[in-house]
Amino acid sequence: MKTAIVVGGGLAGIAAALALAKQGVKVQLVEARRRLGGRTGSFTQLDSNQAIDYCQHVGMGCCTNLRQLIDWLGQRQHWETHRSLHFYGPDGNYRRLASLPLLPAPLHLAGWLWRWPGLTMADRFAVARGMLAIRKLVICSETDSRPAQPWLVAQHQTPAAIDHFWRTIIVSALGEELTHVNLSSVAKVLHDGFLTHRDAFHLLVPKRPLGELFGSMAEQKLSEHGVNVQLKTRVLRLVQHFESGFSIETDNTGTLKADAIIIAVPWFRIGGLVESTGYTPLMNIAHDAGQMNSSPISGVHTWWDRPWLSTPHAAIIGRLCQWVFPKHDNDAAANVSGDEHYYQIVVSASRQIPRGDSAELMRLVQQDLAAVFPKVREAQLLRMQVVTDPLAVFSVGVNCSELRPKTYVPGTNVWLAGDWTKTGWPATMEGAILSGWTASESILASWGTPIRVCARPLSDHQTLP
Numbered sequence: 001m002k003t004a005i006v007v008g009g010g011l012a013g014i015a016a017a018l019a020l021a022k023q024g025v026k027v028q029l030v031e032a033r034r035r036l037g038g039r040t041g042s043f044t045q046l047d048s049n050q051a052i053d054y055c056q057h058v059g060m061g062c063c064t065n066l067r068q069l070i071d072w073l074g075q076r077q078h079w080e081t082h083r084s085l086h087f088y089g090p091d092g093n094y095r096r097l098a099s100l101p102l103l104p105a106p107l108h109l110a111g112w113l114w115r116w117p118g119l120t121m122a123d124r125f126a127v128a129r130g131m132l133a134i135r136k137l138v139i140c141s142e143t144d145s146r147p148a149q150p151w152l153v154a155q156h157q158t159p160a161a162i163d164h165f166w167r168t169i170i171v172s173a174l175g176e177e178l179t180h181v182n183l184s185s186v187a188k189v190l191h192d193g194f195l196t197h198r199d200a201f202h203l204l205v206p207k208r209p210l211g212e213l214f215g216s217m218a219e220q221k222l223s224e225h226g227v228n229v230q231l232k233t234r235v236l237r238l239v240q241h242f243e244s245g246f247s248i249e250t251d252n253t254g255t256l257k258a259d260a261i262i263i264a265v266p267w268f269r270i271g272g273l274v275e276s277t278g279y280t281p282l283m284n285i286a287h288d289a290g291q292m293n294s295s296p297i298s299g300v301h302t303w304w305d306r307p308w309l310s311t312p313h314a315a316i317i318g319r320l321c322q323w324v325f326p327k328h329d330n331d332a333a334a335n336v337s338g339d340e341h342y343y344q345i346v347v348s349a350s351r352q353i354p355r356g357d358s359a360e361l362m363r364l365v366q367q368d369l370a371a372v373f374p375k376v377r378e379a380q381l382l383r384m385q386v387v388t389d390p391l392a393v394f395s396v397g398v399n400c401s402e403l404r405p406k407t408y409v410p411g412t413n414v415w416l417a418g419d420w421t422k423t424g425w426p427a428t429m430e431g432a433i434l435s436g437w438t439a440s441e442s443i444l445a446s447w448g449t450p451i452r453v454c455a456r457p458l459s460d461h462q463t464l465p
Contacts (some may be wrong), residue, residue, distance in 0.1 A: 014222065145399050236248075298394035
């Protein structure tokens with residue numbers, strides 16, 4: 001029986017461990033925290049004793065690897081699909097955006113251009129030209145080396161089109177400001193998320209806390225497949241024990257060896273694991289990872305004395321608050337005592353949020369929401385808690401792809417996984433899971449058992465369930 005060690009219990013590590021275990025590999029998964037899930041986690045809010053996600057994570061219809069992991073974990077009933085998007089302009093102008101019936105992609109979204117809030121007719125024609133230009137782009141090293149915003153300006157996009165249309169999509173999808181991203185990443189989002197399949201833009205939203213879905217429930221499913229999950233076990237370093245073989249040294253279980261080792265940690269952790277090896281390929285990977293920038297994302301958790309949002313979510317254009325997600329009726333956080341109603345506001349690339357002044361932030365949030373939702377003006381914000389992760393995502397800047405490593409470290413028994421590896425995706429749940437599938441495919445192929453693990457792209461599917 002072949003053996004494998006997976007270092008890191010985030011989505012990449014969970015995916016890799018599960019894929020290998022399903023093929024009969026004896027897998028150990030080592031995680032430093034007390035739970036699995038990585039950056040997709042939850043905390044217990046003290047005032048209400050609720051399990052609250054640090055930040056709302058959603059998938060899209062194009063995220064076929066996420067859907068496959070959900071199925072493999074037996075969790076389909078715990079996710080729901082939003083087939084319409086609910087947008088609110090800066091002044092509260094509401095539009096429900098959905099596919100036009102019968103039309104193929106990308107014509108199915110033609111109605112979006114005429115209904116998108118905050119645009120004039122000239123802006124809409126500019127966006128249409130830009131979308132046609134994006135559709136013709138080939139994602140390659142040239143587009144990776146070009147910043148996105150100057151390209152949009154060169155495509156005669158109006159200031160309003162850039163601020164109200166392009167920025168709304170890009171900041172939400174990439175977790176970074178439009179001024180900081182490369183053209184490849186923008187093209188990837190538009191190609192996969194909107195232009196190739198009618199169902200690609202649908203939102204996939206969890207109905208249970210992520211700490212359960214990718215924490216305790218994922219741990220149970222891994223154990224059922226024979227994975228030895230070792231929590232609260234910190235990996236100190238990677239150790240070279242013969243010419244091309246490596247083992248890992250942990251803080252409480254000593255040295256662990258296996259036929260294959262998958263390092264599935266974030267980009268900002270890899271240096272600490274490999275810096276003592278002196279092995280040039282690993283040192284180069286750590287050096288490049290150290291050059292990757294990060295972007296913060298904030299989850300603003302709010303409790304109100306009354307409900308004020310009737311749609312299942314809200315995407316807000318041109319404001320500090322970008323997305324609003326109410327809790328579901330079947331969620332314990334939906335209505336704590338009958339007098340409190342919970343809404344999470346998501347702010348990506350949240351460098352503009354004031355730090356250390358909760359009163360000022362509470363004022364800004366209330367003012368921002370009241371300008372869009374009239375019912376907020378009558379509601380009382382009872383309390384608020386902000387969770388900001390300064391390392392939430394890696395920034396997909398110019399030439400970022402050159403810094404992202406391939407999954408296999410040449411000449412070793414070491415593979416890499418994580419959303420920051422060369423998946424072709426930005427920092428998303430889909431990219432993390434895809435990296436775990438890719439590493440497991442590569443390992444199995446090296447053992448003479450080639451098998452497809454990665455899910456097929458949405459363009460290969462007729463419809464989604």
